[in-house]
Amino acid sequence: MPRPRIEVTRLGKAYGPVAALTDVSLTAAPGAVLGVLGHNGAGKTTLIDILATRALPTSGTARVCGYDVTRSGHQVRRHIGLTSQYACVDEAVSGRANLVLLARLLGATRKQARDRADELLTAFGLTDAADRKAGTYSGGMRRRLDLAASLVGRPDVLFLDEPSTGLDPVSRAGLWALVAGLVADGTTVVLTTQYLEEADKLADEVVVLAGGHVVAAGTPTALKAGIGQRAAAVRLADERAVRHALGVLAYAGIRATPDPVEPILRVALAEPGHVTAVVRALDAAGPDIVDFTVTEPTLDDVYLALHHASKS
Ligand SMILES: Nc1ncnc2c1ncn2[C@@H]1O[C@H](COP(=O)(O)OP(=O)(O)O)[C@@H](O)[C@H]1O
Ligand SMILES: [Mg+2]
Incomplete structure (x- = not known):
């Protein structure tokens, strides 16, 4: 070396x-x-x-x-x-x-x-x-x-x-x-x-x-x-739709985090089947999904996780 x-x-x-x-x-x-x-x-x-x-x-x-x-x-x-x-x-x-x-x-x-x-x-x-x-x-x-x-x-x-x-x-x-x-x-x-x-x-x-x-x-x-999770980003029409979707997902036992700026909800995908669960829950009772993307973990997630850990 x-x-x-x-x-x-x-x-x-x-x-x-x-x-x-x-x-x-x-x-x-x-x-x-x-x-x-x-x-x-x-x-x-x-x-x-x-x-x-x-x-x-x-x-x-x-x-x-x-x-x-x-x-x-x-x-x-x-x-x-x-x-x-x-x-x-x-x-x-x-x-x-x-x-x-x-x-x-x-x-x-x-x-x-x-x-x-x-x-x-x-x-x-x-x-x-x-x-x-x-x-x-x-x-x-x-x-x-x-x-x-x-x-x-x-x-x-x-x-x-x-x-x-x-x-x-x-x-x-x-x-x-x-x-x-x-x-x-x-x-x-x-x-x-x-x-x-x-x-x-x-x-x-x-x-x-x-x-x-x-x-x-x-x-x-x-x-x-260390973060190790894929995440789904669900784009909705507006803030009202975001609040509605949050409720629907919570009812299905799925935790989602709203983006601070845009009408987007983020859901951590611990297992592959979770994608289906999110789409199904929203499709059954939720607002229209404008866009749906699955992202691999980035350093951004690492930073956010650290940031939250240091705050709590
Ligand atoms: N010359 C200086 N006098 C007093 N405080 C300073 C000085 N330079 C930096 N600091 C303080 O040290 C900390 C780190 O600053 P800095 O190294 O510039 O951070 P970064 O480059 O990551 O933005 C900050 O709280 C900043 O206010
Ligand atoms: Mg600097």
């Missing part, structure tokens, strides 16, 4: 009275994608900031590529790339100039810097826009430029703090493909996200953060198996 690129042991970070991280432990291997999943305020950015040596831990240890983030920050910074939630490219100059400048700052010759910029502009589909000011880029293009900027130095570890936030679905899919490509080259990626689908799709291992604590960890498959 190669040494993990990321080794975090009982990490804690307090901002005055606020415990942003408590007792967080995790690892990530070379060429692995670690997904850090959690809602706003869970501690994701704090974790990335510590690993990227932008903040110091209050307790515990964190190592990146074998270097301690507190004692060997300079070494750590030589091995990492960072794309922050709030991008920091210079809007007043072109995409190409941004990349060339970064490469020069990292010690490349003028020629090396130009070549690296070209290579990244091509990889990220920015060739046509290369000589336009970064300030004129669309959101998706800006993200790609940001990502390109973080890769100028060919990092062993790439941190992506909510890279999909604000991206349209097409750019998001493009980003996912790029991450897959980096991993194939052996880069370790630590990716924070609020999108469960994203963690599910990209991550080899997922750590779920809530209130600065690791509340679950494992492969997406293992986490999903």
Whole structure:
């Protein structure tokens, strides 16, 4: 087993009275994608900031590529790339100039810097826009430029703090493909996200953060198996129909959960026969079913289950 690129042991970070991280432990291997999943305020950015040596831990240890983030920050910074939630490219100059400048700052010759910029502009589909000011880029293009900027130095570890936030679905899919490509080259990626689908799709291992604590960890498959249930989503005409259907199902001994926004009822399907039971009960006495879909468990269900467990 190669040494993990990321080794975090009982990490804690307090901002005055606020415990942003408590007792967080995790690892990530070379060429692995670690997904850090959690809602706003869970501690994701704090974790990335510590690993990227932008903040110091209050307790515990964190190592990146074998270097301690507190004692060997300079070494750590030589091995990492960072794309922050709030991008920091210079809007007043072109995409190409941004990349060339970064490469020069990292010690490349003028020629090396130009070549690296070209290579990244091509990889990220920015060739046509290369000589336009970064300030004129669309959101998706800006993200790609940001990502390109973080890769100028060919990092062993790439941190992506909510890279999909604000991206349209097409750019998001493009980003996912790029991450897959980096991993194939052996880069370790630590990716924070609020999108469960994203963690599910990209991550080899997922750590779920809530209130600065690791509340679950494992492969997406293992986490999903922990919930292990298919569910039926029954769409009805309106809220009145939802209330009616809830009553009908309750009478049949079937528990259903209404969606908070849409006229949809969700029913956990513990056994295959339950699909028939739900349809039969509604068909006999219930309102018309507008749509009926059966879904496999997702990380969303894992998160909801954890969320409910932590509340009760
Ligand atoms: N510089 C700071 N000063 C004080 N509190 C902070 C600071 N940065 C983060 N926090 C607090 O730490 C917690 C975790 O924040 P953060 O790591 O930004 O979460 P996330 O990135 O998951 O949204 C939040 O309660 C946040 O308010
Ligand atoms: Mg954040």
